[in-house]
Amino acid sequence: MVLKPGGQDVLALGLPRLQTEAVLLVFRITPISVLYRESGFSPPKIELDRIALLETVRLRRLDPYHPLRRRAEQVASNSRQTSRFARRILALPNSKQINPLQYAPWHPRETRENAQARIGAPMGRSKEQAAADFIAFQRTIPSSDIIIFSDGSRLVDGRAGGGYIRFQAHNQFLRSSLSYGHRKEVFDAEAEAALAGAQAAIAYSTAQFATNLWICLDNLEVATRLLSPSTGSSQEAFESFRTLAAGWPLRERLPHTKSGSVQIRWVPGHTKIPENEVADSAAKEGAASTLPSPCKSLYASLKRHAKTQSLSAAQTRWQTIAPQTY
Numbered sequence: 001m002v003l004k005p006g007g008q009d010v011l012a013l014g015l016p017r018l019q020t021e022a023v024l025l026v027f028r029i030t031p032i033s034v035l036y037r038e039s040g041f042s043p044p045k046i047e048l049d050r051i052a053l054l055e056t057v058r059l060r061r062l063d064p065y066h067p068l069r070r071r072a073e074q075v076a077s078n079s080r081q082t083s084r085f086a087r088r089i090l091a092l093p094n095s096k097q098i099n100p101l102q103y104a105p106w107h108p109r110e111t112r113e114n115a116q117a118r119i120g121a122p123m124g125r126s127k128e129q130a131a132a133d134f135i136a137f138q139r140t141i142p143s144s145d146i147i148i149f150s151d152g153s154r155l156v157d158g159r160a161g162g163g164y165i166r167f168q169a170h171n172q173f174l175r176s177s178l179s180y181g182h183r184k185e186v187f188d189a190e191a192e193a194a195l196a197g198a199q200a201a202i203a204y205s206t207a208q209f210a211t212n213l214w215i216c217l218d219n220l221e222v223a224t225r226l227l228s229p230s231t232g233s234s235q236e237a238f239e240s241f242r243t244l245a246a247g248w249p250l251r252e253r254l255p256h257t258k259s260g261s262v263q264i265r266w267v268p269g270h271t272k273i274p275e276n277e278v279a280d281s282a283a284k285e286g287a288a289s290t291l292p293s294p295c296k297s298l299y300a301s302l303k304r305h306a307k308t309q310s311l312s313a314a315q316t317r318w319q320t321i322a323p324q325t326y
Helices: 010-023 032-039 044-061 067-078 084-091 112-119 127-138 186-203 205-209 220-225 235-250 274-288 299-321
Strands: 146-154 160-168 171-181 213-217 262-266
Touching: 044 067, 044 084, 044 299, 067 084, 112 220, 112 262, 127 262, 146 186, 146 274, 160 186, 160 274, 171 186, 171 274, 186 205, 186 213, 186 220, 186 235, 186 274, 186 299, 213 274, 220 262, 235 262
Parallel strands: 146 213, 213 262
Antiparallel strands: 146 160, 160 171
16 A cells, blocks of 8 residues: 555545546546546456456466466365465355366367358358358258257346257257356356257267267357367366267267268357257256256356456445435
8 A cells, every 4th residue: 555645545546536537527626436436447446356356267277287276276175264365266166177288289270260161150141141051051961960959048147058959850859958057158058058969969879870960059159169179168068079079980870870970060049040949948948947056167257256246346335435416
C-alpha cells in the first residue's frame, strides 16, 4: 500500500479517479463510489484479486514437473491455509489438471485448415448453403454405417448437459441425455457428449455391421479438435476420443465388413436438421436434470468461476457503499 503524507491510499484514491475521469464527464467533487458505478470499473482491490485468481487458475495448465504445480498439489493435499498462495489454491473448486507437455509442439499435427476441410466446416458458405450441403452429404452415407448426432447445452443458471442420438439403417436406435452440473461449459459438454455417443456406438452389437462411425455435431471448435491432440479444457475427453477412434478398426466385425474409421462432420446449428434438433433437445433435458454425482471442474469453467467471483464482489460492494441517488 502506498500512502500520501495525509495517510490516504494512492492506489485506492488516485488511480480510480484518473481512470474514471478519463471516460466520464464529471465534476472534481463527484464521489469515487459514483464514478465507479457509472464507469463500470472495479475497485483496485477487487480487480487485483481477480487477476490473482485468474493467475491461480493458470496453475491447472502447468506441466507435472513445474515447482508451482507440485507446491499447489501439496497445498491441496493438506488443506492448510498457511500463505496467500495456499488460500488462492484452496479457493478454487476441485478441478482436473491439464498437461501442456503431453504433446510436444514440434510433433507434426494436422493444420487447422485441413481439419476444417475434413469436417465440412463453413469455409465461407452461408448457414443455409452449409445445411443444404450437409443434407446432401448425409444421403451418401451407407445405411449400414452408424451416425451419432451429439450436442451440448448450458442453462441460464449455469447447469450444463449433453445429449446424443444414434442412427443406423435410417432408424434411431438410441437417445441419451447427460447431466454435467455447474462445473462444465458448453465446449466441455459438447466434447463429453461426442465421446459418450461414440462409446455407446462401439458398445452396441450392431457396430459389427458398420464400416464407419460418423460423429456429427454443431460446435465447430469441438469438431475441429476431436481427432487432434489437445492441451486445453477437456483434455482427458479429447484424449479418450482419440484412443477410441484408434481402436475402432480393431472392433469385432463381420468378415465382409471393412475396418473403417471414425469420421467427424460439422452440422450447421439451428437450421432445422431433424437429427440435430433431437440431439439439441436431449442436451437441454440433460442440463435440466439432476447430476448423479459431483464431478470435477474443467479449465474453461474455472476461468468463468474466477470472473464471476470478481463480478459478484464488485456488485456486493456497490450495493453496500454506492449511493442510490446523487
